[in-house]
Amino acid sequence: MTSDVLVHARGLRKSYGSPRRPVRVLDGLDLALHRGEVLAVLGPNGAGKTTTVRILATLLRPDAGTATVAGHDVVRDAARVRGLISLTGQYAAVDEKQTGRENLAMMGRLAHLPRRVVRARVDDLLDAFDLAGAADRRVGEYSGGMRRRLDLAAGLLTRPQVMFLDEPTTGLDPRSRQTMWEVVRAVVADGTSLFLTTQYLEEADQLADRVALVVDGRVVAEGSPSDLKRRVGDARVELTFATSEEAARVGSTWPGTDAHATVPGPGPDVATSSTLRVPTDGSVGHVRDVLAAVAATGAEPERWEVREPTLDDVFLTLTGHATRARAPRDTGSTAPGAGAPADHEETAA
């Protein structure tokens, strides 16, 4: 183990439930977070992300395996570990009946800072997290995004070495999510290493230096976001036809399927019975070629869009089975003129 490994988990196992019918949540999980790094643990609901964070943040004991933060064991040296970390869990860890300012001041007192320092630090955090205007309102009146930002700020009265963020943007609207990302980036820029869990590939993509894909309590793949996406494949043009017969006919007469390919790259595969997917690099030229190839078959798709790889695709490719919980996400690259986003992808998690 090198000295720049800040958080190190080895062979973590954890089961819940009765001893006779245990439900295994972690099944030999190995992870490392290096100093200065942002690690995103990506996985569907029930993969063991939250359990992992709770073990690393000293809230839960593993059944087997060890974990250290800056060399301190999370079970035996829990008190030392707590001095180095900050945890922001999935459920808001602030008092609804206190104002934002009061919540932060309370955390400042609990961080054992002098009163004068607390006051200044609270003001700074309220400004930095865009909460100054709502500082003296009770948290019960805050929006979901404001609450998350306050929650994050509450963990930053002192400067933690590692920040654990458990699904920081689940349930937030896209704008609040963007704001949250900016705030998280600022925390990281301030020198804190970040251990993040998320269901969203895009979030991992935006924030993480490295991504660990967790399925059924185990890390099944690890790498930079671009590494992972490369393993999943490129973006795809999705073409939805009125009938599955028409989709099949276009698929079978696709230029790429005979020797005179006019569309570079691999041909379409069938996503659903009436939808074809053509891998693309997303460039205007290639998309134009794809649409021209469709037009040449005489068929007219009812709608089309360009889709980036989704968490579903990652899972499908790397694990061979679909996620149990689908990630609601908008690629942001839906081509103009395309129809409605593919609704079969948009079921909420």
Added chain:
Amino acid sequence: MTAPSLAAPSGTTPRLPAPTPRPGRHVLADAGAMVARSLRLVRREPDELVLGLVLPVMLMILFVYVFGGAMSVGTDYVTYATPGIVLLCAGYGASNTAIAVEQDMSGGIMDRFRSMPIVASTVLVGHLVASVVKNLVTTAVVLVVALLVGFRPVATPLEWVAAVGVVAAYVVAITSVAAFVGVLVRSPAAAGGFGFFMLFLPYVSSAFVPPVTMPAWLRGFAEHQPVTSVIETIRGLLVGLGSDARPVTDLGTTAVLALAWCAGLTVVFLGGAAWAFARRRR
């Protein structure tokens, strides 16, 4: 939103200190912060405030004007029953700590407290102190209402202080049991169940009728349960009467018994609450 900067706080905090490595050192500071928190939360719980004001008035009306006429206890019923109403209100108020503790235990904030370098169980101390303050206020309300409807205590200032002290000891004891219940149970409804229990316990004591009027099997319980010794102590201090409405004779013994009950309940259940707190969710 402007690009947030956390690195350059306003002049007064040149460099953020690292969190404290030794949590136990600051246990008093932690407890202080938790007390401030709980007092603020109690103040902002409208249900609690209304209950703390309305329950005493309703009970006083009920006992003095509804039951009082039919009661024959050997003295003015308001004189006999006021100590019981004090304990009923304070005990019920204290029992609601179970709900507050359960909310904390099941909410996200407990994860944060437990992951910080603090003594997380001081959160229970916060609730305990807040409960004492809240229920002494309720006690004051009960006594004011009692005086308005004809309660005439004969206590000296020293006896007043002693009576308030016994009420506080009782509140600490019941709050300790409530904290234990709050740590153990897994739903607000279960936590509320303890309040229900505490609303009825004083009825099976010498609070409202002399235990001698009860059937033998119930009298045994009523005479020896902790509420009775506390009631008798307070009644003896405030109006100088025993449960038979005759001048009190063995107040010292009763008071020692009452305080022993309170101390015993506090030690056992506060210890139990701390023990369960440390083990929950591990």
